[in-house]
Amino acid sequence: MIRVDAMGDACPIPVVKAKKAIKELGGSGVVEVLVDNSIAVENLTKLAKSLNCTAAAEKKGEAEYCVKITVGEAAAQPEVGGEACYVPAGKKRIVVAMASGKMGEGNDELGAVLAKGFLFALTQQEQLPEAVLFYNGGATLTTEGSPALEDIRTLEAQGVEILTCGTCLNYYGLSDKLAVGGVTNMYVIVEKLTGADLVIRP
Amino acid sequence: MRRKKPALVIAFASTAHAMRVEAFCAAAGLPGRLIPVPREITAGCGLAFKTLPEEEAHFRTVFAQEGIEYEGMYTVDLWG
Numbered sequence: 001m002i003r004v005d006a007m008g009d010a011c012p013i014p015v016v017k018a019k020k021a022i023k024e025l026g027g028s029g030v031v032e033v034l035v036d037n038s039i040a041v042e043n044l045t046k047l048a049k050s051l052n053c054t055a056a057a058e059k060k061g062e063a064e065y066c067v068k069i070t071v072g073e074a075a076a077q078p079e080v081g082g083e084a085c086y087v088p089a090g091k092k093r094i095v096v097a098m099a100s101g102k103m104g105e106g107n108d109e110l111g112a113v114l115a116k117g118f119l120f121a122l123t124q125q126e127q128l129p130e131a132v133l134f135y136n137g138g139a140t141l142t143t144e145g146s147p148a149l150e151d152i153r154t155l156e157a158q159g160v161e162i163l164t165c166g167t168c169l170n171y172y173g174l175s176d177k178l179a180v181g182g183v184t185n186m187y188v189i190v191e192k193l194t195g196a197d198l199v200i201r202p
Numbered sequence: 203m204r205r206k207k208p209a210l211v212i213a214f215a216s217t218a219h220a221m222r223v224e225a226f227c228a229a230a231g232l233p234g235r236l237i238p239v240p241r242e243i244t245a246g247c248g249l250a251f252k253t254l255p256e257e258e259a260h261f262r263t264v265f266a267q268e269g270i271e272y273e274g275m276y277t278v279d280l281w282g
Contacts, residue, residue, distance in 0.1 A: 008204035036204075113221055117238040117249065124240075124281050147235065154282070158204055 001030045006040065007064070010128060010159035012083035014040040015047050018069065019078035022051065028073050036063040039091070044069065051076045094129040095196035096122065098138035101146075103202045115141065118202045119151040128160050129200070131192050133184070135165035143169070143177040152180045165189065206279040210255045213239060213246030213273040220249040223270060232264065233257065240280065246273040252280070 002021040006014035014035050021031040033044055041057045044067040048055035053075045056068045102111025103118050119141070122129070132155060134142050141148045142164045156162045162181025169175045169183065193199055214220040224236045234253030239246060253261065255277050265272060 010204070109221070110217070113217075113236060113249065117236065120237045150235070 001032060004031060004033045007034050007036045009035070009040075011039065011043060013159055015043050015083050016080075018044055018047060018067075019080055019083075022053075022069065022071055022075075022078050023080070025071055028071050028075070031069045031071065033067045033069065034060075035065050035067065038065065041065045041067055047078070051078055091127065092197040093195065094127070094198045094200060095192050096129045096132040097193065097199055097201045098132060098134045098141055099201055100137040101140040102137065112147070115202070116148045116151070119148045119155070123151050123154045123158075128155065128158055130196070131161035131163060133163050133165070133189055133192060134181075135168050135189065139164050139168040139172055139174060142180050143174045144179050145177075146179065149179055156181055161192075163188065163192070205282055207282045208255050208277050209280045210234075210253050210258050210261070211237070211240060211243060211276045211278045212251040212253070212261065213243055213276070214250070215246060215271065215273055217247045217249050219271070220247060220251065223251055223272075226268070226270070227251065230264070232261070240278050242278050243274075243276050 002025060004017045004021045006017050009017070014033060018031060018033050021033070025031060035041060035044070045055045045057065048069045051071070053072065054070045056070075058066045058068070060066055098115070100111075101115055102108055103114035104111055122132075132152070140146060142152060142162065152162055163184040164178060164181060166175070166183040166185055169178060214223060220236060227234055232253070234251050234257070236249050237252045239248055239250040243250065258275060261275070264270075
């Protein structure tokens with residue numbers, strides 16, 4: 001039996017960890033995954049089904065679930081990669097677009113404080129966005145010396161995709177100063193924005 | 203691992219004052235940063251200074267020495 005602790009992990013990390021454990025098992029056996037939300041339970045149950053395994057979930061506490069995946073002889077081996085987040089109905093795919101290093105118009109000093117405050121408040125939300133895009137002046141937020149790095153790193157650690165526009169980094173001379181997340185291009189930015197249910201531009 | 207942990211949150215009477223305090227702390231090498239005031243706290247303006255709980259005595263001393271006014275200090279659980 002392999003026990004996996006996926007408490008506090010954002011989708012799709014619990015599924016990724018479970019797949020890894022099933023692979024490690026290398027045959028029949030049991031993988032127990034501890035998670036803290038019902039969506040993860042649902043995703044793990046779907047994973048088990050897709051691999052011809054059985055899954056039993058048990059609620060252990062207010063935010064603690066144990067999903068027991070029983071891997072039989074007939075089980076398929078999981079493929080690593082391509083994990084989708086099965087977001088149940090009602091849960092929106094949220095993308096945040098940081099189009100500027102400042103939030104709102106009026107005073108730039110206040111705008112910078114508000115942008116930093118926005119990213120902090122984002123880390124405190126129950127549902128985190130799928131991705132945060134940084135472009136034009138927003139690119140200054142993901143680069144060295146940005147006061148928001150700590151919060152953006154927190155988001156990234158929770159599975160939020162952090163993407164900064166490469167054209168913008170180049171324009172501002174910040175190409176070698178990126179401190180968090182990855183570099184992206186306009187095609188990916190358009191895909192992320194058009195694929196979202198909800199785009200937040202603070 | 204997403205877990206809440208305690209933070210010391212200091213509330214101020216005005217946004218401009220909170221911003222000045224952050225600038226002062228940065229210059230003085232005091233750890234912490236501005237955050238929007240957590241919902242649990244009703245005092246003060248919209249911005250608060252967040253630092254480590256163990257820094258409370260230190261901040262009280264420095265603020266007293268420097269004559270920096272604040273509305274209150276609170277320990278709040280925040281996502282780490």
